[in-house]
Each structure stands twice: as structure tokens, then as C-alpha cells.
Amino acid sequence: MTKRSDEYSRTLTKYVIGFLASLALTMFAYALVSGRILTGDSLLLVIGGLALVQMIVQLFFFLHMADESRPRFRLVSFGFMLSILVIVVAGSLWIMYHLNYNMMGMSAAEKDTYMTSQKDKGF
Amino acid sequence: MSTLALRDLKLLNFKTNSGFWLYLMTDCILFASLFATYIVLHGGTAGGPTSRDIFELPMALTETIILLTSSFTCGLALLALRQENLKQLVVWLGVTYVLGIAFLTIELTEFSSLIQAGHGWQQSAFLSAFFTLVGTHGLHIFIGLLWLFTMVIVLFKRGFTPKLKRQLGLFALFWHFLDLVWIFIFTVVYLMGVMPS
Numbered sequence: 001m002t003k004r005s006d007e008y009s010r011t012l013t014k015y016v017i018g019f020l021a022s023l024a025l026t027m028f029a030y031a032l033v034s035g036r037i038l039t040g041d042s043l044l045l046v047i048g049g050l051a052l053v054q055m056i057v058q059l060f061f062f063l064h065m066a067d068e069s070r071p072r073f074r075l076v077s078f079g080f081m082l083s084i085l086v087i088v089v090a091g092s093l094w095i096m097y098h099l100n101y102n103m104m105g106m107s108a109a110e111k112d113t114y115m116t117s118q119k120d121k122g123f
Numbered sequence: 124m125s126t127l128a129l130r131d132l133k134l135l136n137f138k139t140n141s142g143f144w145l146y147l148m149t150d151c152i153l154f155a156s157l158f159a160t161y162i163v164l165h166g167g168t169a170g171g172p173t174s175r176d177i178f179e180l181p182m183a184l185t186e187t188i189i190l191l192t193s194s195f196t197c198g199l200a201l202l203a204l205r206q207e208n209l210k211q212l213v214v215w216l217g218v219t220y221v222l223g224i225a226f227l228t229i230e231l232t233e234f235s236s237l238i239q240a241g242h243g244w245q246q247s248a249f250l251s252a253f254f255t256l257v258g259t260h261g262l263h264i265f266i267g268l269l270w271l272f273t274m275v276i277v278l279f280k281r282g283f284t285p286k287l288k289r290q291l292g293l294f295a296l297f298w299h300f301l302d303l304v305w306i307f308i309f310t311v312v313y314l315m316g317v318m319p320s
Binding site: 008011012015018019022023026029030033034036039040043044047048050051054055058059062063073074077078080081084085088089092093096 | 141144145148149151152155156158159160162163180184187188191192194195198199202205206296299300302303306307309310311314315317318319
């Protein structure tokens with residue numbers, strides 16, 4: 001019985017810590033954006049980083065990924081999913097933002113002239 | 124319960140949990156492709172409003188906090204389930220349910236006010252991508268609420284069966300996972316959409 005209530009309070013602590021940490025991370029990211037403390041790329045990196053930290057917090061405290069016993073099936077499939085996710089997202093952005101450059105049958109100098117002339121049109 | 128039956132049950136639990144986890148992983152890839160589409164089409168406003176014009180951060184923050192709290196109370200429900208404490212379980216599931224409804228109401232209010240202002244999904248590639256990404260998440264929440272509702276009815280009718288325990292465990296995974304996806308919607312769509320450049 002003591003063992004059982006031990007586990008109960010340990011899990012409860014994990015939920016409370018996870019909840020408070022997620023709340024703090026969310027409020028911090030919100031304050032950074034609404035308070036206009038940072039701008040541009042540095043702000044982008046910081047709030048992106050905060051989201052990643054919160055993901056790890058929730059995986060650990062809510063989804064209990066560290067508690068899994070071997071052979072850690074969940075962790076392995078999660079890692080595989082993550083690699084597909086990075087390929088899909090980073091790959092899409094990489095391709096789409098270089099589409100005009102890669103699709104044109106022009107020399108490098110011609111491309112530069114053309115792209116500069118198109119810039120004002122919002123492409 | 125005999126040892127053999129217990130071992131069978133454990134194996135069944137493991138199999139169901141693993142299968143459901145794999146489903147969640149494929150769902151992550153679905154959301155990843157929607158996120159990629161949204162980021163690519165973010166600038167394609169076709170003369171319509173940009174993300175800066177239409178998003179309201181305080182509302183998005185409220186949604187985030189509601190969903191986060193609902194994820195937390197869902198965890199508390201899971202704890203009550205392990206203790207077989209029916210009263211606590213029903214209370215926490217009820218709180219989770221009400222918070223889910225509140226989240227969905229805010230989201231649908233946002234959608235309908237956008238559509239009424241003429242900024243529906245047909246206006247621009249940006250709005251199509253926005254409605255698809257956020258709407259898919261909202262649809263998951265809606266299905267989760269239906270699922271929870273049916274489970275609570277079964278709980279009142281049959282009590283703590285091994286099957287119901289397994290399903291409530293899966294529901295908790297699903298709900299935590301939806302909260303995780305929302306963090307990225309909050310960050311990528313709302314925060315990055317209105318931040319000073």
C-alpha cells in the first residue's frame with residue numbers, strides 16, 4: 001500500500017511540475033512577443049526554442065516517455081517520426097523558397113537580374 | 124484472476140498502447156505537412172488580410188491556457204482511474220470535458236467572426252492554409268470530446284472494466300498529444316504571425 005501511494009504522489013508531482021512549467025514557458029513566450037522585447041530573427045529563434053523546451057517538458061511530465069521500460073518502443077518510433085517531420089518541414093521550406101531559382105533555365109547572372117526585378121512584385 | 128489471464132491482459136494492453144502510439148506518430152506527420160504548407164503559404168495573402176491583421180494574441184493565449192489546464196486535469200483523471208476512485212475520476216473528466224468545450228467554442232467564434240468579415244478560407248492561400256491547419260486540430264478536439272462522452276456513459280453503465288481502463292489511458296495520450304500540437308500552433312501561427320519583424 002505504501003508503495004502504491006508513493007507512486008501516486010510521484011506521478012501527481014510530475015503532473016503539477018509539468019503543468020506549472022508549461023504555463024510559465026507559454027507566458028514567457030507571450031510576454032516576449034507582446035512586450036516587443038526582441039524583434040526579428042532573434043525573437044523567432046527564442047520563441048521557437050521555448051516551444052521545443054515545452055515539448056520536451058510535456059513529453060517527460062505528461063506523456064511519461066522516460067518511464068518506458070526496454071526496448072523503448074515509443075522512444076524509437078518517436079525518433080523515427082521526428083526524422084520524417086524534419087525532412088517534410090525543412091525540406092518543403094528549402095525547396096519552396098528556392099523554387100524560382102531552381103526552375104529557371106538561365107545563367108546565374110541572368111537569374112540575379114530577373115529575381116531582383118521581381119522582388120518588388122512580392123515574389 | 125489467474126496468472127495466465129493477467130499475462131494475456133498485459134500483452135493486450137501493451138499491443139493496444141503501442142498501436143495507438145503509432146497512430147499518434149502518423150498524426151504528427153499529418154500535422155507536420157499542414158505546418159509546412161502553412162509556413163510556405165503564409166505570405167500568399169492575395170490582397171486579403173495578413174496574419175498581423177486578423178490574429179488576436181490574448182484570445183490565442185486564453186485558448187492555450189484552457190487546453191493546457193485540460194491536459195493537466197486529464198492527467199489527474201488518469202491518476203484517479205489508477206486508484207479506482209470513481210468520484211474523483213468523474214469530476215476530473217468533467218472538468219476536462221468542459222474545458223475542451225470552452226476551447227472549441229472560442230475557436231469556432233474566431234472562425235465565424237473571420238468568415239463574417241469576409242475572410243473565409245476561399246479568400247487567399249494563407250487563409251486556406253490557416254483554416255486547414257487550425258481546423259484539423261479543432262476536429263481532433265471535437266472527436267476527442269465525443270470519445271470521452273461515450274466512455275463516461277460506459278463507465279456509469281459497467282464500472283471499471285479492463286477495457287475501459289485501457290481506453291481511458293489511450294484517451295489521455297490523445298489529449299496530451301493534442302495539447303502538444305497546439306503549442307506549436309500557438310507559437311508558429313499566432314506568436315510568429317503577429318510578432319514585430
